[in-house]
Amino acid sequence: MTGPLLSRRALGRALLARQHLLARTDQQPAALIHHLGGLQAQAAPQPPYLGLLARLDGFTPERLSTLIEQRAVVRTALQRGTIHLVTAEDCLTLRPLLQPMLDQAMRTTFGKQLTGLDLDALAAEARTLVEERPRTFQQLGALLAGSRPDRDPAALAQAARCRLPLVQVPPRGLWGRGGPAAHTTAEAWLGRPLDPSPGPDGLVLRYLAAFGPASAADLRQWCGLAGLAPVLRRLAPSLRAFRDEQGRQLYDLPEAPRPDEDTPAPVRLLAPFDNLLLSHADRTRVxxxxxxxxxxxxxxxxxxxxxxxxxxxxxxxxxxxxxxxxxxxxxxxxxxxxxxxxxxxxxxxxxxxxxxxxxxxxxxx
Known part of the structure; x- marks a missing residue:
């Protein structure tokens, strides 16, 4: 596949259109969070709120804080191993899909500290502890080290973070309030199990809807997960093909917006850690x-x-x-x-x- 050439400016306009940065939308905040595949949120609490403000008309802090308190959205480690604010449904679906990436990150960062450790037993103990009451990583690491005194508590807490779908509970992430990053499991917080058999096709198509046109390298940069290029190629007959100014193969949804490159783009203030800047291998479109x-x-x-x-x-x-x-x-x-x-x-x-x-x-x- 090759396809028509899209200039860097045209790619930028396409990205801004589907990010609702050419024109704000009156969607419900949860619907926009779902469309965007979540908002990066490790710095609490401002980035997700400001990210929605840039894209939504009539948005107020209470509209997101209420969703967090009602457990309709959660803060959890997902794309690139970073904390994202996502809908409850996306938490349960995306977490098992991204587990291989989280496993690799754990081995890369903490492999030596965890050598010889029974990770299944660690995860089971950690689950009991955080479901008993939400714990910070400092608290969790200290408790796990009680029966593992030769291990680094921080590494033990991070191993639990990898092996368990931990979510941060409020008041963490609430505008004007805040609190420590205390964790419990997604299953305990949401009262539902993880998706037992999520497929990668939906992940790929949703990425293109919010960030396309894009390459396989762009997709990996967004989510951190390797091995998705074959999925793109398999889906290619139902997608549109393009190429950028460097000749790289790009894919997109047939009906996704691709405005003319001369479409006016209004001045906007993007939030810190906005995924608009973090979700492509080649960021020069913006x-x-x-x-x-x-x-x-x-x-x-x-x-x-x-x-x-x-x-x-x-x-x-x-x-x-x-x-x-x-x-x-x-x-x-x-x-x-x-x-x-x-x-x-x-x-x-x-x-x-x-x-x-x-x-x-x-x-x-």
Missing amino acids: LPEEHRGRVMTRNGIVHGTLLVDGLVAGTWRLTGDREVTVAPFAPLRPADRRAAEAEAQRVLVFAGAGEDGAVRFEAPG
Whole structure:
């Protein structure tokens, strides 16, 4: 398969369209979370809330906090081994699909500390402990080390994290409240078992719906799971084929939006750790390579970003709930600066700042 050429700009517009960043949507938050395959959420609580704010009309913090408290959405380790906020149904389906990736990550990071350990027995004991009451990893590791004094407690807790579908319970992740990252099992929290036989086809098709057109390498970058290229090839007869400017093979859903590359793209403020920037092997459709190091730090932080004409053009941050600071990489056109200020004011209203909020622009550079 080859297919028509899609320019980098056209790929960017397609991505923004299906991410609801060309035009906001009035979908229910849970429906959008499902469409996006979850939102990265290891930094609590701001990123998922701000990610939804960028894409939803009429969104307020209470709408997501209520979903968390009602157990309609959960925070759990999924794509790339990172904490994601996903619907309850996706937690039960995606976790067993991504288990091989989590196993490999555990072997890579903690293999030496876990050599010779009975992981099944460890998982069984950990399940009893976290289902008795939610535990932090520090608490869980200390308890597991009680009968394994020669083992590192942190490694024991991380082995339990890998072997069990642990979810973080509220108040962790609630806007304006927060709390320690205490865990129980998904089965105990949701009252349902994991999907016993999830298939990879749905995972692939859902990725394309939210992030396509994309390559097999892009798919792996998003979820961290190897071995999906054959699934893409098997599904190819029902997909559309394209190629990018480097000649790489791309796949997409036939009816997915692919706007003209000159479609206007409004200024947006993307959340920290937004999957828009993390879900392709080649991120240049939205993140120019020269700016990558200013957005993604060596210690794994991904800053909130300013999108101008569909590309990352700066960073931003919300300090407390009273100030938004925008740091453009180059001088903004007056219209773009006004649009960025309007987006920042929207964040301040969302955060409850009222008239006390302030927007500050740092000097470009």
